[in-house]
Each structure stands twice: as C-alpha cells, then as structure tokens.
Amino acid sequence: MRRLLILGAGTAGTIAANKLRRLLGADDWQITIVDQRGTHYYQPAFLFIPFGRYRPHKARRKAAPLIPDGVTRIQAQIDRVDADARTVALEDGTVLPYDYLIVATGTSPHPEETPGMEDDWHGAVHSFYTFDDAVALRKALAGFTGGRLVVHISEMPIKCPVAPLEFTLLADDYFKRRGIRDKVDITFVTPLSGAFTKPVAAAAFGDMLETRGIAVEPDFMIESVDAEARKVVSFDEREVPYDLLVTVPVNKGAAFVGRSGLGDELDFVPVDHHTLRHAEHPEIFAVGDAAAVPTSKAGAVAHFELDVFPENFVRIINGEEPVESFDGHATCFIESGAGKAMLIDFNYDTEPLPGMFPVPAVGPLPLLKESRFNHWGKLAFEPVYWSMLLPGRPLPLPAQMSMRGKRVPA
Template identity: 35%
Template sequence: MKKVVILGGGVAGTVTANNLATKMADEVRNGEVDITLITDNPYHIYEPGYLYFIFNRLREDELKRNLEELLDANVRLAIDRAVKIDTENQRVECESKSYDYDYLVIATGSRITPEEVPGLKEAGNWFYDLQGSMRLRSALTRFRGGKIVISVIGIPHKCPVAPIELTFILHDFLKKRGLREKSEIVYTYPANKIFIMEPVVEMIQPMFDERGIEYRTFFNPMEIDAKEKKIITLEGEEESFDLLIAIPPHKGAEVVIDSGLGDKGGWIPTDRYTLKVEGYENIYALGDATNIPVSKAGSVAHFQAEVVAENLVADLSGIEPTAAYNGKTFCFIETGWEEATYIRFDYSTPPKPVVPNKLLHFLKVAYNKAYWLTARGLL
C-alpha cells in the first residue's frame, strides 16, 4: 500500500486531499492507496471572511466549517500537531503519534508574528486571525473619529490586496457613520510604491487621492510606542495614530523551521512549476508555505492543489508526473462598500485591473458563500 500524507487542513491541504481522493477512489477502496490529512485544527477557516467580519457583514459561524464535513470520505483525518518532518525516515512526527509516508504534501500555510515588532501586540489591531478580528471589530464600533493608520509591516503577507480593500471599505464605513470628516486615513507600505504591482498602483493610487486617503511609502515600522501611540520606522520617521490597523509580519510554520526545511522566513524552497520541494522527489509543497514568488492567496493554493493532485496520481500510478503550475492567480479587490474589481495574472501575463463596479462586488459576496463548495472540490 502507498501512503500519502497531507500536512495542513487549509485550502491547499483540503483541496489537494479531495481532488486526490476523487481521482484515486478505486485504489483507496481496494487498499492500494491510503490518504491521510493531518492538521492541528478541527476547523477549516475561510480567512477572506475576516474582512467582512470586522464590519459586521459576516458572522463567526460563516467563517469556519468542521473539516470532517468538507473532506471526501476516502480521506483519513488526523487531528494532531506535527512537530517534525523526518525526511530521512519518511515520517511525520506529531504530538500523539508518527505517520509514515511514501509521498508527503506540505500545506502548513503561513502565520502572523506580531511579537516581532515591540509594542504591536499592545497597541495594534489586525484582521489576520479571529482573535485580532474580534478586537478590531469592537475598536471600529467604538471609533468616533481621529487618525487611523493602516500599516503593512513586511512582505510577503497573506492576500497582498487585503490591506487596500480594508482601506477602501473603511473609507465608506466611516462615511456611512458620519465620521469620515472627523477622521484621517493613512495607509503605509514598506516598498517604494503603494503596492508591488505597477498596474494595480496605477488604478489604486488615483482612487486613494480622490477619497483623501493619505499614503506613505518606504515605511518600515520598527517599534510601536504604545504609550504615545506612535509608530517609529527603520527609516527614522514617526507617525502618530488613534487607531492602528497593522498587517503583522508573517513567517512559515514552526514545524517547517524546526525540520530544517525552510529558508530564513520559514518558506519552503519549492520548484515553481512542478511544486516539488527542492531536493526531494516525493515531497510537494503548496499554498502559503512555499517560497514561490506568487501571492499568498487562497486562489493560488487552490490552483496549485489541482496540479499537486494530478502529479500524485501519476506518481502513484508509476508514471512520470507532468502537470505544472503556471503562476495562475485570481483576486477580487473590494474598492468600497459596494464595488469591486479583480486581477488575474500568471508567470507570463501581468494583471490588467478592470474598472470597479457593483456586479464584481456582488460576485465576491456570492463567492463568500460558494467557497465551501470549492473547498469540497465541487466547483
């Protein structure tokens, strides 16, 4: 029997497991293949929902599903925390037991590390996990005017466009509550422009200007003075705030770092076409966990999962795998309370944003519901 272990129950792990289980249903049933998904959280989280949750537009129960309900019946689910990936002995060591593998898929995602910036945990807010989103939601409810700073601290981070979306929605949210004129919105970015992709900058920057949203570039927070409520940057600048919404620094999973499989940031060196971990013929990595220079986005994880599942089918059938990921990325960008645009690109085609409109916003809202079908592999 060939054993496939998939580590991580986010988009990348879940979609890979479901695609593989569908394609290998007969082999699993007759005992030739075993598919085990190991994850440390019994719930699958729809992280894009945090952007809506903080404005009271989605409830907590709409952000998560029991993973057991989402997985194909041919996938064995193990709720356990991996502590070491032992590539020599082809084994994943978890807190309660070890799992041998013939093929391993690492889909452990990324995590936020606010503790890396002194003062950020005390004085900052974020919407990149549930606890942070709850705290920010109540801070927004209490906000009565003043200066809000949205600060992207470090690249890469999940969903590169989420801070831009938050800024636009926040502008409309304050307007609706009669607070925009009593408020200043400042957006800061670590690079020399407000976003890494020039076509997006060309569209977004004039929209910031029209709305009176200020921005600072080359802005790298080094410390937050929680008492004085100001950000101190590496470049020697200071920016005061009444409400700080930060995108905290990100790192790869601890198990990746502890197993010596990550680079400095804990990202796994991975071939950008085959999605094989460099130096290993039987280990794939995908989603946020890799060092591939594409967006850390659910859509990327989803497209990559299709490639990994197809290549695993070839591996398990004794055929040379040939499926390749071409960099395909798709992201909606909410540009306000009721309008959106999108970008679609790959390794050879740059994005061409379209004029924002209401229909695209409603498509995104519909996708927030349809997501659960895509995670099951049904869409």
C-alpha cells in the first residue's frame, strides 16, 4: 500500500484530502493529514471582525469533521522533513513515512522579524491577519476617537495582498459611519510603488484613495517601529507617525520547511509554477500559500490549483506526464466600503482587466469596477466555502483564467 502524507489542514490541505481520497483507491492508498491547529478558520472574516461586521465565533470550526472518511488525521506539530529518507518527524517523536508528500502549511505573520514591532503589540500596534489579532483590533478601533491611523505592509509576499487596501477603504467607511472621519488622518504605507501597481488597475482606481482623503507613502521599506515615539521608520530614514498602527508583518512559511532544507529564504517551498512539484524531490509537492509561486497567496488560488493538481498527481504516480497546467489564476474581491466591492481576475501572464465575470456580457460581476453585486458576491462566498470548496465539490468556475468577457484597453 502506498502512502500519501499531507502536511497542513487549512484550505489547501483540506481540499487536497477530500479530492484525492476520491481519486485514490482506499485499498491501494493510505492517506494521512497532519493538522497542527485542530481549528479551521474562515480567514476572509478576519477583515470584517475589526469593524464589528462579523461575529468572531462564526469564523472558526473544528477541523476534524472537515476531513473525509478514509483519511487519517493526526493533530501534532511538525518538526522536520527528511526528504532523502522520505519521513516526517513530529515534535512528539512520531516518525511518519511517506511515498508522496504534499506541503500545505500556509503562511503566517512574524512581527518579531521587524525591530520594535512587538514592543506595543495589541497596544497602539495591531494587525488582523490572525483570529486573535482581528479580535484585539476590534476593541482598539471601537475605542479610537481620532488621530493618525497608519495601515502598513512590511514586505511582499503576504497572504491576500489586497487585504491591507481593503482594510484602508473599510476604515474610511467605518469612521464616516461613526461620524468622526474628519478627526482621523489615514495613511497607507507600502513597500510597492503605489496602492495599485498594475497599469490597467492603476488607471481605473488611481485616484480612489486621493478622493477619500487617504495619503499614500510608497516605496517604504521598513527598518523598525519606534513604539515609544509611535512612528514607523524606513531604511532611507523616512518616518511616518501614528496613533494607531495596523500593520501586516513579514509573512513566512512554516519553520519546519526551512529546517528541512526545502524552502526559500522565507520558508516557502519552491516548486514548478505549473505542476507544483518540487524540482529536487519529485515526490514532494506544495499547494496553497506554502508554495513559492508568483501569484497571490489567497484561497482562490488554492481553489484553482486544486482544480488542476489532483488529476495531474494521479498521472504522475502512474508514470505519465501531467496534462493540465496551473496558470496562476486568481480571483479577488476588494471591499471598498459603502456596501460596494471591486473584483479582479488575473493569472501569471495577464494583469487584471475590465469586463464582466463569470459570464461574458452578462456577469453579473463587473471587473475593475465598484459594484454592490461584487460586495454581495464576497459575502455569499462563505456558505460556498464550507459546503462546496472545502469538500472538493465542483464549482462552476474554470480553473484556467479565461479572456472571454474581458477588454484589453488601448
């Protein structure tokens, strides 16, 4: 009997377990998943929790019922992978052998990577990239009556790269609804050249922050946080003062990836961008946020990857060449406040373009345009996530990005 080991029971790992259990015969394959948390979080909710628009308890469920029958679930911390011996050592001393390994352990924020960032954590310095951080920020925002709000990105890549921009726009709307927007200065601080870096998107939304009175500090490579003076400092000695800092810390993959010699400098797993297969260890794959591929680290990417990957995996283990190719497809809603959102659809080679999605001319979701339909689409995705995406049921969206319904501006 051959052994498939999946590391991580988040979005990508759970979908992989459900889809591959159906494709691999139970008499021929033993599938095991290592769950390091025991709790599954609906992470898009972390954006809404700070503004009091989502009840925190709804964002988490027990992970065990989400894993299919016929897959052995082990809840434990992972120590390291021995790729030569094809074993995974857990921190409790258990050693798990495998014939094939899928790394799906995601990414997580690391505020300790930036000097001073942790000195006033959950004081005047906050984030919303974990459940606990989102809940703490909810309390901080409720008590914030005015001053300088700075929304900051440490460096790329990060989970859901549009989320800091969404937070900034939702904060503008939040303070307007509270009647104190005139008492709050909002600054968006980014290591990129601007809030929108793709030309077509920049042309469509270039003045969005300016018209809302939101300042942008681009090309800001953070050196430290001065928690006592309440300012962020860049390597070129620029300083941005704050009364409330909402930061996105450095994002890194799982530490065991680095300890195992399988990762890049941020502990993400380098894989072929189209097959998700490790170049040096062909029996190892990485999916979801754990994979070092040049597209967004987001749930939509995990969804589209795992529309392609399972059938490719079956072909590979049968000694055949992969047929399907993951093209970097990503679809992201961008909340913009006042009950509206934008939508972008892109891949490795094609930047976000205007048009209609998912049906050409019909939509009903407009691309690169604010719309209530887009906002409703984002809210409606939650039941789809729990009932269809995680169980690996088919969704009526093509894995490959389509140019149908899109317009290429002159």
